[in-house]
Amino acid sequence: MQMNYFIGVDVGTTSTKAVLYDEHARVLDHFNESYSLYRDSSGMAEQDPEAILNAVEKVIHDAGAKIDFVNEKLLAVSFSSANQSVILLDQHFRPLSRVITWADTRAQAVANHLKRSPEGQQLYIKTGTPIHPMSSLTKIMWLNQAQPEKVANTAYFGDIKSYLFYQFFGSFKVDVSIASCTGMMNINTMSWDEQALALTKVKESQLPAIVNGTTQVSGLTDKAQEKMGIPSDTPFVYGAFDGALSNLGVGAIRKDTVAITIGTSAGVRVVTDHPVIDPQQRLFCYAVDNDLWVVGGPLNNGGDVYQWAVEHLVDANAVKNENVDPYTLANHVIEGVPAGAHGLIFHPFLGGERAPLWNANARGIFFGLSQLHTRADMLRSVMEGICMNIATVFQAVRDLVGEPASVTATGGFARAEVWRQMLADVLNCPVNIPNSFESGCLGAITMAMKSLGIVNSLNVVQNFVGDISSYQPQESAVHVYQQYLPLFQQVEGLLTPAYSTIAKLQQQSTH
Structure with missing residues (x-):
């Protein structure tokens, strides 16, 4: 009987991970490649796009090396990635800048000014993205002021995922989840927002086309195929941003289950079936896919x-x-x-x-x-x-979504009993710790299963999460x-x- 596989890839801030799964979403092996995050006192937080490209190709190659492509099949490679990155590209899609990451705060003055204006309030309501230096919107506005010569030479504005997919397939597209995190996508029309385009002085033709997260593409370029060593017709699925897929990967895809992640930073997120906007602008509202939304807040300090x-x-x-x-x-x-x-x-x-x-x-x-x-x-x-x-x-x-029945918590903190119990006590809510591995990658391959028609609903992820440990508030x-x-x-x-x-x-x- 032929064995079938999936590879889930998670492109992060300081490393890229890949997990090799069988067709039943059981973990077979995992791989990791690190790279630098360049910081300085100005608030810069950048990555080298070439280093990330090499890391992604390397982990996919190493995962693929475990597969006997004569007798076995790689069904799909699917992606989770950090959001709110910006890369300036020339007319041949070559980088003119490093990857400006979510952690970069140099757009702070621009964000403060915009946030105080009526335009800022309008944009938040339309895009679901809080006005903050993390957003692609404020980063591009800042670049117009700080690096006008570089912007003048820019043909396209990408993010790390659209850049990678262009390198692999020569196609400039981005999933709706990543697009919704930029502060430039209208969550009502699911298209680039005219007001955001005017503020950033960016034409729609300079941005990647927005596609559904279950969209698949195949036909690897010769260069990418040689680096990865997998069949060129392997479907690649766009997936979503890491926070959304982390929720999916721990089975927290109903509004009565809040997912909390405490890694280097932290996040609190709940999935709903419609957009929810916070009148006080404390929370984001991003797309998971065309019919699911994630509401929550990212925290720098974890x-x-x-x-x-x-x-x-x-x-x-x-x-x-x-x-x-x-x-x-x-x-x-x-x-x-x-x-x-x-x-x-x-x-x-x-x-x-x-x-x-x-x-x-x-x-x-x-x-x-x-x-x-x-x-x-x-x-x-x-x-x-x-x-x-x-x-x-x-x-x-x-306050916005309603009383949760439980919290599902993941991240490095979850290894310590004292952390688990303390979180339940502070929140006054039961906390479940799933034993599933690399939730972002699991969420990504669940989207690939839906893309391939293997499953009808993302709810099937509940079958893959496995055992959980539960903590009651004292x-x-x-x-x-x-x-x-x-x-x-x-x-x-x-x-x-x-x-x-x-x-x-x-x-x-x-x-």
Whole structure:
């Protein structure tokens, strides 16, 4: 009996992953290639498009090498990718710039000005994308001001996925999910928005054509086929942006199940069958596909803040003496500190913040610090601060979409019991941790199955997720956090006017 396979590819900020699945969505192997994210004090966060192209071709090649193409078949390769990237391309689709990523904040002044204008409010309502430096809209507006000569030589404005697909097939298209994240696609017409085009001074012909996420294309160029070593007629499926596919890959595709991811950054998302716009502009509304939408908020500050805390607050001698890695020791120490960290609150805004503040100048603080507090208290308050920040976005999602039955949580944090329980306690909601691997890749191949007509509905993903571990909120801890969460938000509101001042002073001190 012939074996059939899928390859799910997830193009991320610092690496690209590929997972090889059999036709029943069982994981057979996984592959990873890393690359650099170039940053500087101006807020730049860029990638080398050639490095990403090489990484994607390499992981597909390595996954394909496990397949006997004489007796076995690769049914499809399907894609998840980070959103809100911009690449300037010449008339031959060669890069004139590096990939400007979602994490780039150089468009901050442009975004602040637009957000205060009536046009900003109109655009948010039409596009579902908060006005912020992350969006392709504000990045291109900033480029018009900062790099006019380069823009003048630009024939096309792409993103990482449309660039990759052009390299593979010579076709300049993008899926509706990625397009909806740009701040330039009208979510009512599902086409590029005229007002956004006018603001960015971009013609529609300079942007990729918008296609359904289940759209497949085949006929690899000779160069791409040689690099990947797979049959040139293998269907490639566009898929969606990583957040949408992460929801799909953990089975969170109903409005009563909120998905929370805590990796380097974090995200809170729920899937609906129609667009939902937040009157307060706290949340995004992006397409998963033509008939599903994802509502939620991305947070800059997740595991990277905890990493900072562990590096600076864990006793190096204790790590050495106990012969244990610092994260295991930190989690053990935190378990010994009661909920509320003895009256210490931490705001985790070390990298500015997207949802719910949308303020790139936001900064972190310890509030309530006294002589009685220890490093253990500070470690616990950092973890609690990350969870309370997530809870503020969770509340906004709940206000708009309704009370969830449960939360499905994934990411590096989910390996630690103390994190899992704390999240359930802070949210006061049951938390399920699926054991499925690389949810973005699983979501991508589920879209490929629908594209190929193997399944009729994306709901089939429920059969692939596998076992879950469940955590119920503990009443005593819930009581504590329900007192601390309003204070967390009150202090943030009081500090907001001071964020821009401290950000300017910090910028001056680095020059």
